[in-house]
Amino acid sequence: MTRGRGEPARSAEATESDDLYEKLKAYEGRAAAVAGRGKDPVNEPMIRHWCEAMGDTDAAYTGPEAVAPPTMLQVWTMGGLSGHGHSGRSEAYDELFALLDDAGYASVVATDCEQEYLRPLRPGDGITFDAVIESVSERKTTKLGTGYFVTTRMDVRADGEPAGTHRFRILKFAPARSRPADTRPRPTAKRPRPVINRDNAGFWDGVAGHQLLIQRCGDCARPRFPWLPGCNACGSPEWEAVEASGEGTVYSYVVMHHPPFPAFAVSDHADAAGPYAVVLVELAEGVRVISQVVGVPPGEVRIGMPVRLEFRRVDEELELPLFRPVGAGVPGGVR
Template sequence: MTHLYEQLKAYEGRAAATSGVGKDLVNEPMIRHWCEAMGDTSPAYEGPQATAPPTMLQAWTMGGLSGHTDRSGAYDELFGLLDGAGYTSVVATDCEQEYLRPLRVGDRVTYDAVIESVSERKTTKLGTGHFVTTRMDVRADGELAGTHRFRILKYAPAAAKPKGNRPRPVINRDNAGFWDGVAEHKLLIQRCEGCRSLRFPWLPGCNECGSQEWDTVESSGAGTVYSYVVMHHPPFPAFDPPYAVGLIELAEGVRMVSNVVGVPPDKVRIGMPVELEFLRVDKELELPVFSALPGGEG
C-alpha cells in the first residue's frame, strides 16, 4: 500500500456532513416539477396528501446554487489531498439508493453523510485515479427514510491518443454504387423501376412494391436538418468532439445521416437549411457531409 493510499484510507468513516437540514419541506411544487420532467403521471404524487417519488430522495438534501454550510472539512481535505497528487479532474460515476419509508408532503428532511470508502488507484478510459463513495442517511421528521450512496472518480486525465483514421465504411454489392458516386462527388439516391419511389439508404429491393429493379437519381444536395445530436464522448481517437450528427431531409424527400459542418455544434437547429459538400477526412476517405447555409444557424 502506497503512502498516499494510506492517507486516503484514513478518511474512510469520517463525516462528510453532520445534522444537515433540507432547505425546503417536502412540497407539492417540487414534486410536480420532478414528475413533469420525468413524465410520471402517477396519482400518488398529486395533491396535499401526496408522497414524493422515491428517486427524489437526494433532491431534498441539495443545497442549490447557494450551497450548504453543514459540510465537514474532511471532504475538502480529501479532495485537496487528491488534487495535490495530480488527480484534479472529477466525474460522477453512479449512485445507489435504498428506500425505507415514503417521503410525504410536509416532512422535514435531515441527513448525515459519511465518506464510506476510497478505492485503490484504478485506471479507466478517462484516466487514473481513485473512486470515492459517500453514504448519506436521509431522515424524515427524525425517522430513517432512505440511504443514498454517491460515487465519484477523482482522476488525472489520460494523455490524448494520436489521432487515427476514421473507421472504413462497409462496402458491398448492395451499396457499392453509392460509394462510386461519392468518388465522383455525386450523392446518388436509388429509384425503384417498378413504382418509381425513392429510397435511402441503399437496399437490394423496394420497400414499397418489392421490386428488385432500380436505377439512380442524383440529389441536388439541398436539404434541412430534420433532427440532430451533438456527440461529446466518442470511443474512437479519429473523432474530434464535440461535433454534430444530423438526420438530413433531402429536397428529394429521403433522409440520410451525416455530419453537419460549417457552424459550431451548439448552433445547429432543426429546420436549418444545409447543402451537400464532400469532406476529405484522410488520404483514402472522402465523405458526404452537409454545411449550414449562411443565416440558418440558431
Template sequence: MGTEAVDDVDPIGDEELYERLKTYEGRPTAAPGIGKDPVNEPMIRHWCEAMGDTNPAYTGPDGIAPPTMLQAWTMGGLSGYAERSGAYDELSALLDSVGCTSIVATDCEQEYLRPLRPGDRITFDSVIESVSPRKTTKLGAGHFITTRMDIRVDGEPVGTHRFRVLKYAPPKAGSASRRQNESHPSRRPSPVINRDNAGFWDGVEEHRLLIQRCADCAELRFPWLPGCGGCGSPRWEAVEASGGGTVYSYVVMHHPPFPAFDPPYAVGLIELAEGVRMVGNVVGVPCDEVRIGMRVRLDFIKADEAQELPVFRPLVDAATAAGVV
C-alpha cells in the same frame, strides 16, 4: 477501464497511497443535517411543471413527492449548511498532492424505500463510502470516490443517494499516455447499466428496441423504470418497438468538443410509433438538415469494439422529410 501503470502519476507508491486513501472510507463529509424545508406541495408542483410530469399521484391531499426529488429535500440553497466535515477536503488535497488535480462527475444512484409526503421533515447524513484503487481512463489515471447520503424521516430510512466522481491526473504534455491518446481514437463513454435498464441493453445487443408495458394498466413507457408512472404497479413486460418514429425535437451539438465525439452532430428526441419518446443520434443526413417532424427509422451502429448503440436514420431524403413540418 484498466489498472495498468502509466507514466504520469504518483510520487507516492501506489500501495502506500491507497492505504492512506482507504482511511477516509466511512468518514462523514458533513455533519448530520435537517432539511431546510419540509416536503411541501409548492416544491412538488414546481418540480412536476419543470419535468412535464402530470402523474396524478403527485397532486391532491393524498399526493406524494416524485421519488426523483429525493436529493432536492437535502439541498441547502445559496446559504448552504453551517457545518462541514474536513474529511472530503483532506482526501481531495491528498489526491491533489500526487497530481490528481482534475475532477469529473461520473454517475449517481438513488434507492427509494418509501414515498415522501407533504409535511415530512427529512434528516440526512453523508459519508465517504469508498475510494477505488488507481484506475487508468482515457482522461487520465486516478481514483473513483463514492459518497453516500442516507435520508430518513422520524428515524426511518426513506432513501439513499450515491454520487461518484473521478479525481484524476491529466496526462502531461509529451507523456506516453498523452501520445497514445492522440494516436488512437478515443472510445465512446459506456452507458451506465443497472438492474433497472439491463433488459434494454440486452435488447440492443440483439438489435431489438425494447420498451416496457405495464402488466396492470398496459401503459407503455420509456426510458426503463422499476414501476409504472400511470398506476404505480411494479409489474411489467418488455415489448419490441417497431423502430419507426418522427423527430419530436432536436439539438445540434457544436461545443464542447469531447474525445470520441466529432461535432457538429444531431441529437434527437424521437417520438416512436408506439407513442413513447427516446433520445438518440440522428445520422445519415447532414445535422443542419434535421427537422422537427422528420420521419426516421431505427438503426444500430457499432460505436467501438465493445458497444453498439441505437440511432435513427431518415426514412426519406432530408428535403422531402422537412416538408412534413
C-alpha cells in the same frame, strides 16, 4: 525496505501512489456531512417542477395523498448555490479532496449513483441527513485519466424516520495526456445489434418496411412507445400497431464525448472519432423515441428543434429510424 532476490524494482511513482492510497484509505468511515438539514420541507411545487421536467404524469404525485417521486430523494438534501452553511460537508471531506488536488488529481467527474428507498416522502416532511466517506478505490486508469474513485453514502431521514440511502461516486483524476493519432487501419465499427423479442418484433418489421410503428391501446386508445405487452395506463392487453407520421420535435438531448464510438457518428457533419448527439424526439402522436439527429453538427441540436423521420442504413446489416431537422433557417434542415 530491502528488496529480496528476484523481486522487481518498484518505481518511485508506484511507491508514491501506495503512500497516497494509504492516506486516502484512512478517511474511509469518516463523516462527509453531519446533521445536515434540507433547506425546504418536501413540497408540492418542487414535485410538480420535477414531474414536468421528467414528463411523469403518474397520479400518485398529485392530489391530497401525493407523494414525491422516489428518485427525488437527493433533491431535498441539496444546498443550492449558497450551500448548507454550517451543516455542509465536513472538514474530513475537504481534507480528502485537498490531498487528491495536491497530488495532481484535481479534475472531477461524477460516475454513478445508487439509491435505496425506505419510505415515501410526503409534502410537509422535514428532511435531515448524514453522510459518510464510504470507500476510496485503489488508483485506476480510465479513458479520462488516472485517479481514485471516491464513494459517499448519505442516509436521509424524513421527520426523523429513515427514508432512504443515496450513494454517490466520483472520479478524482489527472487528465490523460494526449497521444499522437493512431493512423493504423482498424476494422469498421458496428453498432450494437438490437435485441428483438416477441414483444417488439413488430416494430422491427415496420422498420424493415420503412414504417415507424407505435402501439395504440385497444381499450383506452392511448398511444405508447416503446412497445409493451400491455397498456401502462389501463392495463389492457389489447392493442393495434399504427404508423407514426414521422413529424416531431427534439424534447431533450445529450452530446456524448466519452468514450468515442465511431459507429454512432452517423451525422453528415460528425467526425468518426468525435462527439455525437443522442436525442429524445417527441412525435406528433404524443410518444417519445430515442434516436439521433442527422444533417446537423451535434453542438447545434436544440430542444424544440422540429425534425422529420428518415431511415438510414448504418451498416450492411442494420437500418434505423433517424431524424433530420426541418424548416427554414434550421442548420442542415429540409423544407
